[in-house]
Amino acid sequence: MLTKIWRDIDNKKLQPVYLLVGEEAYLIDETVRKIKQALAADEEAEVMTYSLDEVPVDEVLNEADTIPFFTERKLVIAKNATIFKASDREKEKITHDLKRFEQYMSNPAPFSVVVMIAPYEKLDERKKFTKVAKANACVVEAVAPEERDLAVWITSRVQELGKSIDDEAIGALLNLVGTNMLQLNLEVEKLALYLGADGVEITEVMVNELVAKTLEQDAFKMVDAYFANDEATALEIYHDLLLQKQEPIMLVGLLASTVRLMNHSYYLQSKGYSQQQIAKQLKAHPYRIKMLLQKRNRPTEEQLLRALYALSKVDEALKTSSGNRERHLELFIMKAM
Numbered sequence: 381m382l383t384k385i386w387r388d389i390d391n392k393k394l395q396p397v398y399l400l401v402g403e404e405a406y407l408i409d410e411t412v413r414k415i416k417q418a419l420a421a422d423e424e425a426e427v428m429t430y431s432l433d434e435v436p437v438d439e440v441l442n443e444a445d446t447i448p449f450f451t452e453r454k455l456v457i458a459k460n461a462t463i464f465k466a467s468d469r470e471k472e473k474i475t476h477d478l479k480r481f482e483q484y485m486s487n488p489a490p491f492s493v494v495v496m497i498a499p500y501e502k503l504d505e506r507k508k509f510t511k512v513a514k515a516n517a518c519v520v521e522a523v524a525p526e527e528r529d530l531a532v533w534i535t536s537r538v539q540e541l542g543k544s545i546d547d548e549a550i551g552a553l554l555n556l557v558g559t560n561m562l563q564l565n566l567e568v569e570k571l572a573l574y575l576g577a578d579g580v581e582i583t584e585v586m587v588n589e590l591v592a593k594t595l596e597q598d599a600f601k602m603v604d605a606y607f608a609n610d611e612a613t614a615l616e617i618y619h620d621l622l623l624q625k626q627e628p629i630m631l632v633g634l635l636a637s638t639v640r641l642m643n644h645s646y647y648l649q650s651k652g653y654s655q656q657q658i659a660k661q662l663k664a665h666p667y668r669i670k671m672l673l674q675k676r677n678r679p680t681e682e683q684l685l686r687a688l689y690a691l692s693k694v695d696e697a698l699k700t701s702s703g704n705r706e707r708h709l710e711l712f713i714m715k716a717m
Contacts, residue, residue: 382407385520389414394453395518396488398495401464401503402522406561408497411520412457415493419455426454433460437476441484444492453491461498464510478509485509485516524559526656527666537565538582541572548584554667556591567591595626599634600668603642606687606713607679614713628709629698636691643684645672690715 388394394415400408419425426448430440440458448454463476488494496513499522503510525533531550538545545553557563571582574590598617605614621631641664648658655673659666679687690712697708 382520385518386411386414389418392418394418394493396490396493397485397513397517398493398520399513399517400495400497400520400522401500402520403499403501404522404524404561405499406565407520407522408499409562411522412495412497415455415495419451419453419493424451426451427457428454429457429459431459432476433462433474436474437463437478437481440494441477441480444484444489444494447491453493455493455495457495457497459497461496464496464498464503464507464513465500482509482512485512488516524561527554527559527670530554530559530561530564533561534564534568537568538572541569543572543575543582544580545582546584549582549587551667552584552587553591555671556587556593556597558665559667595621595634596638599631599638600671602713603635603638603687607683608677611714615710618710618713622706628705629695632691632695632698632709636688636695639684639687639691642672642679643681643688645669646678646681646684649673 389411398411398415400411402408416425416427428443430443432440437458440456444456463478463481496517503514505511524530531547531554534550534553535545553564553567557567568582571586571590574586575582598621602614602617605611605617618631622628641662644662645658645664648661653661655669656666658664658673659669662669694708694712698705701708
């Protein structure tokens with residue numbers, strides 16, 4: 381559906397009102413960019429931007445109803461469209477003329493393109509104007525695609541940049557970055573730029589060398605090494621993090637969070653939950669859950685609970701003792717399971 385909307389925009393078949401719904405910033409930004417590009421194809425676009433948590437929707441509609449001075453059509457963007465969220469009307473700082481909004485939606489100005497951005501997971505479907513907006517606007521669902529579709533998108537984006545990428549590199553990229561399309565796009569552009577004019581293919585080795593590793597990724601690797609009794613690898617990661625000025629007490633919390641994620645994932649799988657259901661239930665990105673569930677040598681539930689108990693003792697020691705604080709977590713890592 382989004383592909384068709386983007387294709388229509390690229391062909392200058394613009395709708396008078398767009399409603400962008402969802403938390404995937406890349407899809408929102410890319411849709412707005414395409415609309416601007418379509419309007420500015422022959423002349424400089426006239427763009428007005430508002431935030432509905434600062435101004436009433438009436439002001440946005442006044443602008444949309446005003447004929448543009450220098451162009452045939454203008455773009456009016458309304459960010460943070462909180463009017464579509466479930467909220468206490470009495471606590472809202474801004475009063476919106478929702479009746480007028482409904483009237484505009486049924487008869488929008490032909491010389492304006494209005495973009496309402498609601499960067500929220502869900503809209504309040506009980507509200508009448510939400511139903512009116514969805515019935516009359518072109519609705520763009522800014523939701524991160526499933527892992528398979530995301531891999532297809534990465535391949536397509538790399539091809540747009542004149543390069544290619546293999547499946548192993550895509551897997552490594554998803555493992556390091558996650559499903560955040562905005563961050564994925566930045567990393568893909570960086571990798572393509574690194575290849576230069578003569579380079580062709582993005583490889584797994586390139587991804588692992590050039591894509592910045594997150595703290596979460598390091599925590600997963602530390603936990604993996606710990607349960608595999610690979611003391612050397614776990615300590616190497618820990619010492620690298622200390623050199624990066626990471627605090628031991630914060631690392632303890634991150635490790636405990638990782639162990640809990642493993643425990644909950646394995647429990648839910650034993651109850652018949654699918655990979656997608658587990659990811660949604662635990663609010664973790666699907667690729668990370670997939671990697672956890674594919675592990676052959678999993679720690680037992682008893683091992684996971686013992687590790688959590690041991691980490692709670694490290695946390696207590698860090699909060700109550702002084703001296704060599706780094707040593708407490710180091711001793712935990714050195715203690716074989």
